[in-house]
Amino acid sequence: MQLIKLLINGKEYEVAVKKNWTLLYVLREVLDFTGTKCGCNTNDCGACKVLIDGEAVNSCVVLAHKAEGKNIITIEGIAEGSKLHPIQEAFIETGAVQCGFCTPGMIITTKALLDQNPSPSRDEIVQALDNNLCRCTGYVKIVEAIELAAKRLRGEA
Amino acid sequence: MKNKKLVYVGNNRPIRDAALKVTGQLQYTADMKFPHMLYAKMLFSPVAHAKIKKIDTSKAEALPGVKAVVTYKNSPRIPYNSSMRFYEHKIPETEYLFDDTVRFVGDRVAAVAAESLEIAEKAIRLIEVEYEELPAVFDPEEALKEGAPEIHPGGNKVAEIKTEAGNVEEALAQADYVFEDRITVPAIHHCAIETHVAIATYDSRGKLTVYSPNQNTFAFRIIISKVLEMPMSKVRVVRPAIGGAFGGKLEAVIEPVVALLAKMTGRPVKMELNRRESIVSTRTRHAGVFYIKSGVNKDGTLVAQDFRVILNTGAYATSALNVSGAMSHKVFKVYKTKHMRFTATPVYTNTPIAGAMRGYGSPQAFAAQQIHLNRVAKALNMDFVDFQLKNLVEPDGVDPRFNSPHGNPRPLDCVTKGAEAFNWASRPKTEEQGRFKRGIGMAIGSHGNGCFGAHRDVTAMVLKMNEDGTATLFTGTHDMGNGTVTAETQVIGEILGIDPENIECIEADTEATPWNLGDYASRGVFVSCNAAKKVAESVRREILKEAAQLLEVPVEELDLVGGYAVSTKDPEKKATLCDVIVHGQRVNQREIIGAETFASPAGVTSYGAHFAEVEVDTETGKVKVLDYVAVHDVGKAINPMYVEGQIEGAVQMGIGYALTEGLELDEKGKVTNNSFKKYHMLKASEMPRMQVLLVEEGEEPGPFGAKSIGECSTVPSAPAVVNAVSNALGIDFKDLPLKPERILKAIQVQK
Ligand code: FES
Ligand code: FES
Numbered sequence: 001m002q003l004i005k006l007l008i009n010g011k012e013y014e015v016a017v018k019k020n021w022t023l024l025y026v027l028r029e030v031l032d033f034t035g036t037k038c039g040c041n042t043n044d045c046g047a048c049k050v051l052i053d054g055e056a057v058n059s060c061v062v063l064a065h066k067a068e069g070k071n072i073i074t075i076e077g078i079a080e081g082s083k084l085h086p087i088q089e090a091f092i093e094t095g096a097v098q099c100g101f102c103t104p105g106m107i108i109t110t111k112a113l114l115d116q117n118p119s120p121s122r123d124e125i126v127q128a129l130d131n132n133l134c135r136c137t138g139y140v141k142i143v144e145a146i147e148l149a150a151k152r153l154r155g156e157a
Numbered sequence: 158m159k160n161k162k163l164v165y166v167g168n169n170r171p172i173r174d175a176a177l178k179v180t181g182q183l184q185y186t187a188d189m190k191f192p193h194m195l196y197a198k199m200l201f202s203p204v205a206h207a208k209i210k211k212i213d214t215s216k217a218e219a220l221p222g223v224k225a226v227v228t229y230k231n232s233p234r235i236p237y238n239s240s241m242r243f244y245e246h247k248i249p250e251t252e253y254l255f256d257d258t259v260r261f262v263g264d265r266v267a268a269v270a271a272e273s274l275e276i277a278e279k280a281i282r283l284i285e286v287e288y289e290e291l292p293a294v295f296d297p298e299e300a301l302k303e304g305a306p307e308i309h310p311g312g313n314k315v316a317e318i319k320t321e322a323g324n325v326e327e328a329l330a331q332a333d334y335v336f337e338d339r340i341t342v343p344a345i346h347h348c349a350i351e352t353h354v355a356i357a358t359y360d361s362r363g364k365l366t367v368y369s370p371n372q373n374t375f376a377f378r379i380i381i382s383k384v385l386e387m388p389m390s391k392v393r394v395v396r397p398a399i400g401g402a403f404g405g406k407l408e409a410v411i412e413p414v415v416a417l418l419a420k421m422t423g424r425p426v427k428m429e430l431n432r433r434e435s436i437v438s439t440r441t442r443h444a445g446v447f448y449i450k451s452g453v454n455k456d457g458t459l460v461a462q463d464f465r466v467i468l469n470t471g472a473y474a475t476s477a478l479n480v481s482g483a484m485s486h487k488v489f490k491v492y493k494t495k496h497m498r499f500t501a502t503p504v505y506t507n508t509p510i511a512g513a514m515r516g517y518g519s520p521q522a523f524a525a526q527q528i529h530l531n532r533v534a535k536a537l538n539m540d541f542v543d544f545q546l547k548n549l550v551e552p553d554g555v556d557p558r559f560n561s562p563h564g565n566p567r568p569l570d571c572v573t574k575g576a577e578a579f580n581w582a583s584r585p586k587t588e589e590q591g592r593f594k595r596g597i598g599m600a601i602g603s604h605g606n607g608c609f610g611a612h613r614d615v616t617a618m619v620l621k622m623n624e625d626g627t628a629t630l631f632t633g634t635h636d637m638g639n640g641t642v643t644a645e646t647q648v649i650g651e652i653l654g655i656d657p658e659n660i661e662c663i664e665a666d667t668e669a670t671p672w673n674l675g676d677y678a679s680r681g682v683f684v685s686c687n688a689a690k691k692v693a694e695s696v697r698r699e700i701l702k703e704a705a706q707l708l709e710v711p712v713e714e715l716d717l718v719g720g721y722a723v724s725t726k727d728p729e730k731k732a733t734l735c736d737v738i739v740h741g742q743r744v745n746q747r748e749i750i751g752a753e754t755f756a757s758p759a760g761v762t763s764y765g766a767h768f769a770e771v772e773v774d775t776e777t778g779k780v781k782v783l784d785y786v787a788v789h790d791v792g793k794a795i796n797p798m799y800v801e802g803q804i805e806g807a808v809q810m811g812i813g814y815a816l817t818e819g820l821e822l823d824e825k826g827k828v829t830n831n832s833f834k835k836y837h838m839l840k841a842s843e844m845p846r847m848q849v850l851l852v853e854e855g856e857e858p859g860p861f862g863a864k865s866i867g868e869c870s871t872v873p874s875a876p877a878v879v880n881a882v883s884n885a886l887g888i889d890f891k892d893l894p895l896k897p898e899r900i901l902k903a904i905q906v907q908k
Contacts, residue, residue: 008476010418020162026186028187029526032190033181034181034184034185034187034188035180035181035182036181037185037187037350037351037400038187038352039350039351039352039432039833040431040432040831040833041431041432042432042832042834043834044432044832044833044834045350045432045833047350052632075179075180075181076180076181076183079180084176084179084180088176088179088180091175091179092169092171092175092176092179094798094799095169095171095172095799095801097171097172097175097178097638097803098172098401098637098638098639098640098799098802098806099349099350099351099398099399099400099401099402099637099638100174100175100177100178100179100398100400100638101185101349101350101351101400101401101638102350103177103178103179104179104181107179124497125841126841126842126844127842128463129840129841129842130840130841130842132841133348133350133807133833133840134350134806134809134836135347135349135350135401135403135809135810135838136401136638136801136802136806136840137805137806137809138192138802138804138806138807138808138809138844139805139809139841139844139845140801140802140805140844140847141798141801141802141805142841145842
């Protein structure tokens, strides 16, 4: 075990981790950030995405100790208290949420995308989702949600 | 109530728990933890068919932190069927918690519960098993042959199910032409992003509670109480949120084992399958081999059709009979043809277990039928849309077997509307640009609405009013993210004149909600929303009684609108629901509560027509679906936004079925594409432009005219895409999925 410090949603956590523990494991099993989901544990589904220094990353393939000193944002850190983020609102309103298991990962991906590119084209949105699987929605309303969120964040809707 | 303008039914409404899902607050089973919880891990068979000659668990047991190890040697030996649905359900019982024989790569051998997952994983590796391998068979047609390895006593044929109308032989003999095809469809994985997971707790009173994301809490209770020999009052099954199911969570796959481990240890036990285990060791869609024969006349009239299907149920029976039975009925619901026969033979093989999956037999049957008919129409030189228009049932159509009306079937409307939206008539049928070839294709499909005719089909519900005029619903519906419970609140809101937002719901818990047959067979809207309507009407009557007394107006004069009881004669005379409920409590000292049981009175059918344009890269064999139109006859959309969502998701699944999915086995019976990396489900970038249209002509017995969509929506999808590829290349593909290798090979043969 090794004692590390993780900066998660603006707060510092000191945790004892084993060398092979992934960030996903530590988030879910040690620190109870269960909003981040596990759909494969093999870097293939995106359900476990978190923001690390602004990039959407699959936390199931990041070793926890490697995330030390980085700025980690999980789905729990997207809303401000009980005030939802416009991306979250857009996902709700457009019907982009069905079973919801892919949703945290989708929202994290969207956040990273829109922070870097406030006016993505449809193609850019779809490319950004390349590592996020959803079995419920056919991605149609997810893409709509992202378009709506982008518009609102630009102050256009 | 008649002809009243609908206020909530027909609205676009986000799913009730959406805010919890977008914030990560919703607790799925894997997110739950109990004090002193143990972690469980299963040992799965590495061989396809073997007798367990020796199994030594001593090293695993000796490992510090291990609390229980179970194998066939120390577990109850009670046969069961994991797809049992109700108490006296008679289906083959071929499963045991653990057996001394393993029947596919991925079969259960042992399980461990330990203080941590790491210890459990280590313990699993310490179990020493000696297998005496038996001959194995993976192909269902091979499995039927004489001398094939016998997987269960009595042979590999589970049953033969036959149903027919008219005189097929005679009609075939008289037809102008007879066409025959052999078409095969693969086993596919449900791909719910949440894998199978369950937690069981067992307390010192002898009470077992099982938390699992499942579609049938009441049936799971029956199965668990049976295999663990516990009274039902001591078994509680709770469904926390479900992270996708699609039929894959309808059967009790891991729950009985987790329950056993909790009972043995007296501690909470959690088991979470990983993706590989979910792909290999849970359930799949039934693979099948279809032999179809059609008799058609020169003018394109389909006069007779004969189906013979060999279905691969895998190593155990589970849903074999239910799925073959369901499948055999669907094809009688779509064409005017009077002479039809369907013979289904489910067969055991040493492959992963097939079970329930979205569409429950319809995707296979319609894939085969529509691929076949596309070829038939081509051979007749007839446009496939014209062929459909000539043969599809009219709204007054009947099932030729019983001469019973279909209800209000609208496949014709679906085809007409879809063909128009897709510009079917004016679009080029094929186009070629260098190595890229484009083509269009279409297909129709149908699916049922509940289990009427097969067995009981009942949903019960309780609804009670709160003092402020809001309400609480107790519903056994297992919402899988498809929005059934949201739809229930819309129906109730409509009847009570209250905003659905103000109805709280307690869902699927054998001890907190009334009985429900389970969420399968597309019962959600047609049966359970009907139950919601019935219980709301009963509560409405009680509210009106109180209101009549409070307002001193006759009951008949009252209506419930916008949170008020109001006189239809004198709108000045009104009271808030709060006043009415409080009046009931204060004056008559009573609670306004309703409990109703709804039994489905009819078996109606939902229809759809899908149109696809594809582009095939003849150099790589890759297919891209470019454009898509899906039209569905849903009677009435209670929540159009979620009806669309169902269809859009179903198309993702259908295109996958046509092109990229399908379990692959090596020569030893091991699934080779056992990860999301290798099992290719469609990504966002692979989805076509899509237009979804609804036909809302009402289905009389449905709640506000509504009927099912979730399963039906995936049925026409794969054949529409396959037909488009066939048309693009001028090759008739008969085996799914059309992976690049298969396409390249066919192009080579063509040359
Ligand atoms: S859980 Fe990390 S990518 Fe699937
Ligand atoms: S909403 Fe269910 S997986 Fe995306």
